[in-house]
Amino acid sequence: MSRYRSASEVGEWHFCHRAWWLHRIEGHESQHYEALDRGNAAHEAHGRGVRLAVRLQRLALLLLLAGLAALCWWGLGL
Numbered sequence: 001m002s003r004y005r006s007a008s009e010v011g012e013w014h015f016c017h018r019a020w021w022l023h024r025i026e027g028h029e030s031q032h033y034e035a036l037d038r039g040n041a042a043h044e045a046h047g048r049g050v051r052l053a054v055r056l057q058r059l060a061l062l063l064l065l066a067g068l069a070a071l072c073w074w075g076l077g078l
Helices: 007-016 017-025 033-075
Strands: none
Touching: 017 033
């Protein structure tokens, strides 16, 4: 029976089969703690940026719809 593979696990295997085997099969953890911390921080910062971009995009759409509604309202003389 095959178990689910995460994207990070597939990426780990693609990057280095031996590293994947040592980590996933043998249970050895990486000794590159500083690099892992920097990577995690970069991912968190990117995620915050993406969430901000989504919020700004929704706000822009809302303002566009409000502007169109105002134009229709003003154009009809209501």
